Amino acid sequence: MMDILNDLQNELIQGQKLSMQGAYHRRAPAKKAIPYLLSARRGLNLYVKQNTDNTLAWRLLSQAEEYLLNYNAALFSLQKVIELGGDRKDIKRLAMLKEYGGEWQDLNMSPEQLYSLGRYLEIKIDTYGCDHTLIHTKE
Template sequence: MNNLNDLQNQLIQGQRLSMQGSYQRRAPAKKAVSYLLSARKGLNEYVKQNTDNILAWRLLSLAEEYLLNYNAAIYSLQKVIELGEKDRKDLKRLVMLKEYGGQWQELNMSPEQLESLGTYLEEKIDTYGCDHSLTHTKEWLDGNIPKSKKSKVTKAMQNQGGFCDCEVLMNVID
């Protein structure tokens, strides 16, 4: 159990450094990634040895979520529920994970691309303000996304409340 406590502490440290809120995850801060990857690796090894440990599965689900691996986070949380813990919070979190996973899949952009777009939009909005259009978002997409995917990505952003540059920044990226 001591090993699990060490892994939990490592995950907590990674989460603190990640600069992620509790809802609508974004790419973790670079300084957190090594902690999160290490905790995930250790937790994966732990659950192979201790397949019925609910806490380990729950922690693994969190590690996967912090790393934006929603399918793996869902799988791990479903294991928690299978093992007999039918906590309302877990069921609610499972629904949330499925929703967010679908949003990330719909966007079809990597966390690094979203971070780059966010930085670009912050600079443009600070300089020019928001004209209530997707002008700067489309400029960034032109240089970073294949033309064949651009309209699909734009539609996905609008589905998440991004109808102008500042809304993309607030509703899609943050």
């Protein structure tokens, strides 16, 4: 069973590397990372159904959900870790996830919409330059 979990962890790590996301203030993952992240999430969901008391699996599932910007699911998984005896780092991470999840809700935009806005702004800035106003964002 640990081999399966190690494989899933490696797949998640590969997805994290390809995601082009920093450690703070998540954004939508790069397209090339999504298959790895989705596959890892799918496998981890199956794994925790069979191994409900495995804190590492729950922690990894929380990370996969976070990288996919599913903050509610990431919070749920991390709360499971804490219920099973998580440590101080898990509690800090839980607070951080709540904060980030709130920021995404405050934007009232899906990750896809935010990505589209970013692409649109890149095109506008490349074409017209940046005038340090919100004119293109308001468009």
